[in-house]
Amino acid sequence: MSKEFEIVREFEVDVPPEQVWDAVVHASGAYLWPMDPPEPRVGGSGPFGSTVTAWDPPHRYTNRSENVGMPVQSVNQLDYTIEPRDEGRRAWVRYVHSGIFTDDWNNQYDGASKHTNFYLHTLCEYLTHFAPRPVAFAQLNGPAASATRQALAAAGHALGLADDAAAGTKVALRGPGGRTLAAVLDYRTPYFIGLRTDRALIRFFGRGHWGAPLGISIHDFAPDADAEANESAWQDWLNGVFNQS
The missing domain is CATH 3.30.530.20 (START domain)
Structure with a gap:
């Protein structure tokens, strides 16, 4: 109705x-x-x-x-x-x-x-x-296996994010390719995770709560930002979290 x-x-x-x-x-x-x-x-x-x-x-x-x-x-x-x-x-x-x-x-x-x-x-x-720096934007979705309420927690564990880490905490996480990702955890709820690095905002969307796959967006403000490379790297990372080749 x-x-x-x-x-x-x-x-x-x-x-x-x-x-x-x-x-x-x-x-x-x-x-x-x-x-x-x-x-x-x-x-x-x-x-x-x-x-x-x-x-x-x-x-x-x-x-x-x-x-x-x-x-x-x-x-x-x-x-x-x-x-x-x-x-x-x-x-x-x-x-x-x-x-x-x-x-x-x-x-x-x-x-x-x-x-x-x-x-x-x-x-x-x-x-x-970051304003008014220009942005290179990328977004991607996880596989069908990520369309669950537990998917965001799984992504957080794959990053190495402690369960009790609260918004405002400085964190060192495992990013794509095993690289260390130094960031501030700027947002955290059971539905979303927000990370801020010195060059980007990286956002995780736990859309499994609404029946959709987990999503990631990358807003990269570095002068050498490459949106396609960011998308590819994070897609590989996300597929690995949910064991998709």
């Missing part, structure tokens, strides 16, 4: 509003996945066939999609309100994701809500540590 949903989050970040605006409009691959920037006007085209319904740089941006074409969603809207704090040195952000789920409402809402928390945290990590 179709039913509306609304996910609202508010947060502050220690960068000017203009920097938040630039990230939201132009640097989606730095914290989400790369999307075409919106046409800068009300009525203009937005990502994935959406329409810009509010455009007031650097304060308000909204895009809306009707007839989304997804099997479980018919309407999708993303709304950003950005206001200055501390004489423009900091920014307050209100983010609203709304629309209509047409099937499996509780599961879809739970997944969208938890993913929102992680994506907005990653946005703040980018703004605080």
